[in-house]
Each structure stands twice: as structure tokens, then as C-alpha cells.
Amino acid sequence: MTAKGRTWFQAPWQYRESALTAITATAFGFAVQYTLKGTGIDMPQWPLNGVSLALLALATLTIALAFRRRPFVQWLGGIPLGLSLIIALALISFIGGMVPQGIEGSPLALRLGLHAVFSSWPFALIVGLFLLNIGLSLVWRTVPFNIGNLQFILFHGGFWLALACGVFGRSDLERLIVPVYEGRSSSHGMISGEGRELRRLPFSIHLHDFSIEEYPPEILLYDPAADRFIMDESQTMTEIRRGVALTWKGTRVEILDYLPSAMPGADGTPVAAPTAAGIPYAMVRITGTGAQPDTWISTGGPGMRPYAAEVGSRYLIMMPGSPKTYRSAVTIRGLDGSSREALLEVNKPVNFAGWKIYQMGYDEASGRFSTLSLLEAIRDPWLPAVYLGLFMILGGNALFFWNGIKRSGVER
Amino acid sequence: MILDFTTAAYLSIALWASGTMLSVASKRAPALQRPATALNLGGSLVMIAFIALYWSALERPPLRTLGETRLWYAALIPLVGLLVEGRWKISWLKYYCMALASFFLTINLMHPEVFDKALMPALQSPWFVPHVVVYLVGYVLLAASSVSGWHNIFLTWRKNNTPQNDALAHYLALLGFVFLTFGLVFGALWAKDAWGNYWSWDPKETWAFIAWLIYLGYLHASSSRVDRLKLQWYLALAFLVLLVSWFGVNYLPTAPNSVHTYQQS
Numbered sequence: 098m099t100a101k102g103r104t105w106f107q108a109p110w111q112y113r114e115s116a117l118t119a120i121t122a123t124a125f126g127f128a129v130q131y132t133l134k135g136t137g138i139d140m141p142q143w144p145l146n147g148v149s150l151a152l153l154a155l156a157t158l159t160i161a162l163a164f165r166r167r168p169f170v171q172w173l174g175g176i177p178l179g180l181s182l183i184i185a186l187a188l189i190s191f192i193g194g195m196v197p198q199g200i201e202g203s204p205l206a207l208r209l210g211l212h213a214v215f216s217s218w219p220f221a222l223i224v225g226l227f228l229l230n231i232g233l234s235l236v237w238r239t240v241p242f243n244i245g246n247l248q249f250i251l252f253h254g255g256f257w258l259a260l261a262c263g264v265f266g267r268s269d270l271e272r273l274i275v276p277v278y279e280g281r282s283s284s285h286g287m288i289s290g291e292g293r294e295l296r297r298l299p300f301s302i303h304l305h306d307f308s309i310e311e312y313p314p315e316i317l318l319y320d321p322a323a324d325r326f327i328m329d330e331s332q333t334m335t336e337i338r339r340g341v342a343l344t345w346k347g348t349r350v351e352i353l354d355y356l357p358s359a360m361p362g363a364d365g366t367p368v369a370a371p372t373a374a375g376i377p378y379a380m381v382r383i384t385g386t387g388a389q390p391d392t393w394i395s396t397g398g399p400g401m402r403p404y405a406a407e408v409g410s411r412y413l414i415m416m417p418g419s420p421k422t423y424r425s426a427v428t429i430r431g432l433d434g435s436s437r438e439a440l441l442e443v444n445k446p447v448n449f450a451g452w453k454i455y456q457m458g459y460d461e462a463s464g465r466f467s468t469l470s471l472l473e474a475i476r477d478p479w480l481p482a483v484y485l486g487l488f489m490i491l492g493g494n495a496l497f498f499w500n501g502i503k504r505s506g507v508e509r
Numbered sequence: 510m511i512l513d514f515t516t517a518a519y520l521s522i523a524l525w526a527s528g529t530m531l532s533v534a535s536k537r538a539p540a541l542q543r544p545a546t547a548l549n550l551g552g553s554l555v556m557i558a559f560i561a562l563y564w565s566a567l568e569r570p571p572l573r574t575l576g577e578t579r580l581w582y583a584a585l586i587p588l589v590g591l592l593v594e595g596r597w598k599i600s601w602l603k604y605y606c607m608a609l610a611s612f613f614l615t616i617n618l619m620h621p622e623v624f625d626k627a628l629m630p631a632l633q634s635p636w637f638v639p640h641v642v643v644y645l646v647g648y649v650l651l652a653a654s655s656v657s658g659w660h661n662i663f664l665t666w667r668k669n670n671t672p673q674n675d676a677l678a679h680y681l682a683l684l685g686f687v688f689l690t691f692g693l694v695f696g697a698l699w700a701k702d703a704w705g706n707y708w709s710w711d712p713k714e715t716w717a718f719i720a721w722l723i724y725l726g727y728l729h730a731s732s733s734r735v736d737r738l739k740l741q742w743y744l745a746l747a748f749l750v751l752l753v754s755w756f757g758v759n760y761l762p763t764a765p766n767s768v769h770t771y772q773q774s
């Protein structure tokens with residue numbers, strides 16, 4: 098690795114100098130962070146961030162082409178520094194992976210930016226050096242162009258783009274929460290976090306209908322003394338259906354009847370009701386330990402208390418099924434009069450006028466009966482560049498895979 | 510189900526164990542080689558059959574809990590060992606692989622998994638299966654490269670390592686890295702659809718990124734002139750970081766902040 102007899106900082110610089118540089122940059126970053134009393138780095142918004150990135154790219158290009166032969170510049174765009182920076186970034190990320198982010202902590206940790214490490218000065222410095230290092234090597238491998246370097250260009254160019262645009266474009270990201278009630282419209286969004294500042298959107302969203310589909314409820318044996326659920330002998334969570342039988346040591350439970358949606362009738366016996374108003378009920382027969390006359394149990398719901406069956410010192414309860422899908426049927430209208438009908442669902446955002454609109458949540462206290470839908474409108478103008486970078490990385494990897502097989506050297 | 514987990518797991522372990530014994534014996538009696546391979550392969554096939562049945566019983570891919578992913582791991586990793594044997598005539602790797610697979614099944618046998626049919630809305634996505642499967646394959650390959658690294662360190666100590674062995678560890682790491690990259694990028698694309706942001710430094714994401722960086726470091730070290738024994742140590746130990754990103758995350762102080770905690774148990 099290090100040439101024998103070479104003293105520190107004697108050209109060509111190697112791993113020693115690279116590691117020292119990465120350590121110094123990190124330490125310097127923490128010193129700046131500390132001096133600024135924990136204030137992280139705030140990326141300016143468009144167009145200033147674009148200009149800074151363009152300047153960085155231009156500087157890299159100039160240095161790479163004008164000073165290509167200088168040993169120092171070669172070192173700056175070489176693997177030893179690259180590797181040291183990769184390790185430094187891994188260590189900074191390690192802090193982010195160990196110290197809970199975005200919360201309060203000890204004054205020293207806060208002042209060093211340990212609770213917001215990904216917007217801290219050391220992180221920014223290392224990322225800056227990263228961009229310079231990859232940028233230089235990228236220019237050298239691209240000018241003059243040689244198809245043999247394609248894999249390298251895709252990897253490093255993709256990484257440069259994704260990282261640079263991700264970091265510099267972060268400040269242009271807008272995320273607004275849009276609460277809408279059924280039958281009403283909204284054209285304002287709220288910035289999450291403290292303040293809840295309202296912003297006007299360039300479109301309005303009208304909510305026609307919000308609906309939730311739930312998984313069937315589950316039946317569980319609850320032990321209040323230990324505050325835990327006891328699995329039945331099949332070790333499975335059993336969905337309630339008519340005819341299902343479960344056994345716990347000595348106790349057998351059979352579901353005689355199941356009404357997915359019902360309301361208590363005049364004599365307390367549940368009768369089927371429309372889904373909009375009813376709650377699930379099941380008639381169970383308990384035999385063995387804790388045996389008793391057949392009884393109804395239910396999950397409860399708004400204004401209706403849950404019914405559980407006592408089995409010895411335990412309770413047989415019905416848990417409402419977790420939500421399977423929830424969706425909002427909406428009409429989105431732009432300022433220019435354009436409009437679009439859409440069905441918003443988790444994982445299925447819809448694009449409109451440069452924004453992506455997401456199904457985010459609902460009024461969880463009302464659950465299935467919620468008439469409030471929480472939508473989220475997100476604008477991320479740098480996304481295409483980041484995606485281009487990601488796809489370049491994937492393309493480079495596909496080539497790597499292919500070439501790796503051809504060149505592995507494992508074959509004799 | 511026709512095949513319950515306990516039976517399937519014991520059957521697989523028994524097949525791998527008997528295959529291993531035949532395989533060792535086949536050094537002296539080459540005729541035993543084919544039956545040995547058949548038994549080893551059979552162990553994985555049983556697991557694959559179980560996964561298929563389990564999948565249809567659950568009505569969703571069994572890729573949600575760590576216990577479920579261990580099933581895939583157990584089915585796939587011996588196949589890597591057998592593939593390496595078939596392709597490059599290196600037979601020691603498969604023993605480690607089958608031992609590792611048996612270990613994973615044993616964990617599952619000791620902690621019968623609670624399975625829950627519900628798949629929360631954020632997980633209902635076409636990205637779910639590719640993202641997790643790609644990661645699994647990556648983990649399998651990198652586990653194999655780590656095993657190979659330890660093996661090479663041992664051989665170097667005994668002074669009979671060969672460049673071919675080093676190349677194998679390198680090749681497995683390289684392939685594993687490719688899958689890790691795909692897993693990471695698929696995860697980012699999925700996160701954009703599910704949560705609106707392709708990257709949010711969530712603890713699970715952060716650790717996946719750290720593990721990726723560590724292997725990226727390996728690639729750069731190996732393409733520059735770094736001592737080969739150091740590289741074997743690097744590969745051998747790098748897998749520990751991957752383990753943290755895989756399930757260690759759940760036990761870290763940052764875990765409560767993660768949106769990925771549904772992957773517990």
C-alpha cells in the first residue's frame with residue numbers, strides 16, 4: 098500500500114494522506130457545527146442551489162481538464178481518497194443509524210449535530226469532497242470517450258447525479274398535507290411539523306367518497322394479568338369465519354355465526370345492518386375450561402361498546418381487522434380549468450400539474466367511519482435528475498454483473 | 510396445509526445432513542456423488558415446496574417477517590453452494606451453506622412464527638416482491654462471500670490457499686453487491702410511491718446504506734492494490750454490518766423511529 102520510505106505528504110499521496118484528509122474534514126465539520134451552536138447547513142432554494150451545483154460542476158470540470166497531470170489533483174480524484182471518503186460517510190451514517198434523529202438529546206450531542214447528522218456540516222463536507230472526487234475521475238474517464246469505460250461512467254455518473262441532485266434539490270421539496278372531508282373541496286395544504294403553516298395549492302381537490310376495506314376481525318385470548326395475547330395451538334392468527342374452531346390448552350372455541358356488519362336489536366341480539374353503520378359480531382361456543390352458554394362477542398365501534406367473553410381469568414375478544422385498503426375518489430381541478438378524476442390509494446399516487454398527490458391517512462379514531470381523508474401533495478422538481486442517476490447506477494450494475502461473470506477469474 | 514413447517518424443516522435438515530455424509534463419502538466412492546447432490550438439492554426443494562404452499566395458504570408472499578425471510582434464505586443458500594460446485598468444482602462452500610441454512614431453520618423451529626394474514630396498505634405494492642427477493646439473493650451471496658473469506662483466512666494460515674479461492678470470495682461479493690444495489694434502488698423507488706420520498710434516512714434505510722457503502726469500499730479497495738489477505742478479512746467481517754442492517758436494526762436505540770418496524774420477529 099504505502100510505499101516504503103516515503104515520508105508523509107511526499108508525492109504521490111496515498112492512503113495515509115487520504116485517511117488523514119477524510120478525518121480532518123470530518124473533525125473540521127464537527128468543529129464548525131459546534132461553533133455555530135448546532136445549526137446545521139441550510140441549502141438555499143432554487144435558483145441559488147442550482148447555481149451552486151453548476152459552479153461545483155464547472156470547477157470540477159476545469160480542475161480535471163486543466164490540471165490533469167498534477168499529482169495532487171490525481172490524488173484528489175483517485176481511489177485512495179474515494180475509499181477514505183466512503184468509509185468516512187459510512188461512519189457518519191453510523192452515527193445517524195445509532196443516535197435517534199430529529200429529537201431532543203443531551204446539549205453536547207445537539208450542539209455537535211448528532212441528532213440531525215444528515216444536515217450537519219461534517220456530512221455536507223464529506224459529500225462535497227465525494228462529489229469532487231467522483232467528478233474528477235468521471236471527467237477523466239469520459240474525456241476522451243471510450244466505450245470500455247461505460248460501466249464506470251454509469252456507476253459514477255449515476256451516483257454523482259443522484260447524490261448531487263438529491264442533496265442540492267432537497268430544499269425545493271414541498272410536502273403539504275391536505276385534509277378534505279367528504280363532499281367538500283380544499284385548495285390549501287399544511288406544512289407538517291410545528292407551525293402548521295398553510296400554503297395555497299395550484300389546484301383544488303374535491304372529495305366525493307372515502308372508503309376503507311378492512312381485513313376480517315381476529316379472535317384472540319387476552320390474559321389481563323400478563324397483559325398479552327395468547328396464541329392458540331395452531332400458532333396462527335385466525336380470522337373469524339363461521340365454522341372456525343380454535344383450541345387453547347383445555348379450551349375450545351367454535352364460531353357458530355358471524356355477522357360482518359350488525360347492530361344490537363331491541364332485545365340485544367345483533368341484527369344485520371348496512372356496512373356504513375354496523376360492526377362485526379360473532380356467536381361463539383366455548384367448551385372445556387371456562388365453558389358457558391353460547392354468547393355473542395363484538396369488536397365495538399363508535400357508540401357501541403365491545404363485548405368479550407370471560408374464559409376463566411382470561412377474555413376472549415374480537416379485534417377489528419386492520420385496514421386493507423383505503424381510497425379517496427376525488428376530482429382535481431387546476432387553476433387553468435383542467436381537471437382530472439382520480440382514485441387515490443396508498444402506493445398509488447396521482448400526478449397533477451407537477452405535483453404528486455398521495456393518499457396519506459384518515460381520522461383513525463373513527464376508523465372505518467371516517468369521513469375525513471388526509472391527502473398529501475408533494476412537489477419535487479429535482480426528482481427526474483435523481484431518477485436518471487438511479488437508473489444509471491442500475492444500468493452500470495447490470496453491466497457489472499455481466500462483465501463480472503465474464504472476468505471473474507474463478508474459472509481456471 | 511399438507512406440509513407443516515416442523516415436518517418440512519426436519520425433512521430438509523435430514524436431507525442436507527444425509528447428503529453431506531454421502532458427499533464426504535463420495536471422495537472415496539465417486540459413484541455416490543450424484544445421489545449426494547440429489548439429496549442436497551432435495552433439502553432445498555422441500556423448503557421451496559413449503560414456501561409455495563405457505564404462500565398460497567397466506568394469500569400473500571411470505572416475505573414479511575424476518576422468520577419468513579429466513580425460510581427463503583434456507584431454501585436459497587444451499588443452492589448457491591451447489592451452483593458453485595457445479596460451475597467451478599469448488600465443493601467446500603456447500604457444506605457451510607447447508608449448515609447455515611439448517612441454522613436458520615433451527616431458529617424458526619425454536620420460535621414458531623406467528624403469522625398474520627394482514628398486509629398493511631403500504632406493503633401492497635408491485636415493488637414488494639422484487640425489492641425483498643433481490644435483497645434476499647444479495648444477502649445469500651454476501652453470506653457466502655463472508656464464509657468464503659473466513660475459509661480463505663484459515664487456508665492462508667495453513668499455508669495452502671489458492672488465488673482461485675480468493676477469486677471466488679471476490680466474485681460472490683461482486684454479485685452480492687449488484688443485488689444489494691438493486692435492492693436499495695428498488696426500495697427508493699417504492700418509498701417514493703408509498704411515502705412520497707425516495708429517501709428519508711429512516712434507520713432501516715440508513716443501515717442499508719451503511720452496508721452498501723461497506724461493500725462499495727470493498728470494491729474500491731480490491732480494484733486498488735490492497736493486500737489480498739486484508740481483503741479476505743474485510744469480506745469476512747463486512748457481513749456483520751449486513752446483519753445489523755438486516756435484523757439488528759430492530760434492536761437499536763433508533764428502532765422506534767422506523768417506519769419499517771412491521772418487519773419485526
Ligand code: HEM
Pocket residue numbers: 174175176178179180182183227230231234237238249252253256490725728729732
Ligand atoms: C455507485 C456505486 C459505485 C460502484 C459500483 C463503483 C465501482 C468502481 C469500480 C469497479 C472502480 C474501478 C474501475 C476500474 O478499475 O475499471 C471504481 C473506481 C473508482 N471509484 Fe467507484 N464505484 C462507485 C461509487 C463511487 C463513489 C461513491 C466514489 C467516491 C467516493 C467512487 C470513487 C472512485 C474513484 C475515485 C475510482 C478510481 C477512478 C479511476 O481510477 O480513474 N466510486 N469504482
